[in-house]
Amino acid sequence: MKFGTKAVHAGVTPDPSTGAIMTPIYQTSTYVQESPAKHKGYAYARGTNPTRNALQQSIAALENGQYGICFSSGMGATDAVIKLLNPGDEVITSNDLYGGSYRMFKRVFEKYGIKFHFIDLTQADNIRSVLNDRTRLLWIETPTNPLMNIVDIQACVAIARERKLIVAVDNTFASPYLQNPLDLGADIVMHSVTKYLSGHSDVVMGALVMNDEKLYQELFFLMNSCGAVPGPQDSFLVLRGIKTLHLRMERHCLNGRKIAEYLKAHPKIGKIYWPGFTDHPNHAVAKKQMRDFGGMLSFTLKDDSLDKAIKLMESVELFSLAESLGGVESLINHPASMTHASIPPAERVKSGLVDSLIRLSIGVEDAEDLIADLDQALAKV
Template identity: 50%
Template sequence: MSTITQLIHSIPVDEQTGAIAVPIYQTSTFVQEAPGVNKGYDYARTNNPTREILEKIVAQLEEGATGIAFSSGLAAIDAVLKLLKSGDEIVAVDDIYGGAFRLFTKVYEKFGIKVTYVDTSDTQAVFNAITPATRLIWLETPTNPTLKISDIAAIAKIAKAGKCLFCVDNTFASPVLQQPLKLGADIVVHSATKYLGGHSDLIAGVVVTKTAELGAEVRFYQNACGAILSPFDSFLLIRGIETLHLRVRQHCANAQQVAEYLENHPLVDKVYYPGLSSHPNHLLAGQQAKGFGGIVSFTLKDDTEEAAKSFVTNTRYFKLAESLGGIKSLLCHPASMTHKSIPDEKRRAAGVADSLIRLSVGLEEPADLLEDLQQTFNKIDQLQPAVSGL
């Protein structure tokens, strides 16, 4: 049986009614036969049938032991960080998602957890950053928003040798393209708001652990801290996952066309997309993943924030918004949006330039998306005559 067929048929038919869709158990509590005697559920923060089915599905998708669903991607990240204690250190990817950077620096550093940021696409740099106090290596691959690719298997060996936990944020790739647990990671996190949900209609996060023991630790924090995913959002996420393979396949195909178009445009300076042979880690991306994803970033030759803002406010089909991974194409200006919490100097050093624009390539006809980009370039070229003719 193929993995796609297995996924579809792992979503159970309701035993009581025969409903082919997972029911939404919209309840806060469950009647007990006697104190402590119940049907497997006592209080909906601790467990809920709809959420439980979702958690089993995401664990299967990542081929892990335990899935745990949270009210947001940041809540999922927060639960993983709670595995640490004061005095522990983290080695993290340098162009990290701005929300994760804010959580690391503004919340956990004041509790005595030190974070060292390195270019994780340089495996030696990761090795050099490890100290006796390092307890967690935090990776995004591809990274947000410069699409750096890091060698998951090689870093897993470094983590194991250093007796560190190794967590991979797999949001950009999705489990359809990449399964970090099979490559040696201990934990995978997702902002399920993005590709897993896929329709820009929910906020959710998931953690998947390689072992049941580690999963039990994370689940303790899910219950103790209470950042659970609601039954309705669990239902929406299950529904999104049902079409994940088809959607990701088309996201990748459309993004490849967009990246190739941008690479040949005279107003574009650099294009960041692992599917291009010009990408420094193109071969590695092809080895550890089954596709290159739906995110394309690029910088303008007019490397100013003003030029980028002019671009992102003149598109038709690409809608200016935070987030990514939905069926409709989105774009954003990371320096002033998703990564604005990162100091300018650190942001630029990580490769997030003032003119960098991130595209979340949706499921529209690719010819329409290319036409939209072209008409936008035409507009900004007219608005900035000094750039004309480049």
């Protein structure tokens, strides 16, 4: 089944009692049982809910996975993966990582005896420099947030298999439309469903997808035991959003390319980070493992001034200054003070995330209007 058909139909069947084509919102906390020894598979809504089940099946299908589990946020999903580990275990991850993930790893889990190595994963062989007998998990983010670095998933998996590590991939920036990490050998795919899967800036949710039944049972146990579960209303909204995921992603990619090319040609722009350019360090890897290059990009001004970067962000009219990404509307973001503020300044700069960096989430508006907005804003700096 092609992706667009899966987006519309996967996980969704007409309601058996009414024939409703849209999955009903099962707004209930508990389920009446026929007897203590016999029930219909639903007991308490923290564990299972029919609306959420339909969504989990849909997301799993989009990632070519067997099992999906939804959580109340992307961080809730990430939290469950780290809880697979024990004190003394070690994790290898990127030095260019979403600030919320960094904060959780460093400030929550390190005090429980889990050690994290933050390294440059754009060269897979770097993994060997910190790999040891205590390593249990490789956490990959690609493209990375916000520098759009590309990690070769297959190359990293090949090294991880030598030590039987769990490989988890944060696929939020790419979405399953552009990239399917399970097909490249990963064990777990994580999504901040809040972003492209939902697509309308009205839901906070996370998801994990996997093929291994034992891994699924362990993660389901953690979800049910720890309780970071989404409600049926949010599950319904994401099911609705997924039906247009392929259409939205086509437009995000088209607009992203146009705006990246516009910025690259602008005399006031310094560096631009977008994997679709042939001079991007890992463009060949992006071309191999992604179907297109997405609607996320970052840049700095040639006059690398924080004051001018702030002036630009204050001057846009169609772009909204806000955290998050992946919605139909275009957003402009200042990672150093917003999404990545929890990372110490020295660590940010070491990975290339300077204070003047600007991140764009390109929406589905007319690209010409977005370019005109950037043009008038750049004229003021």
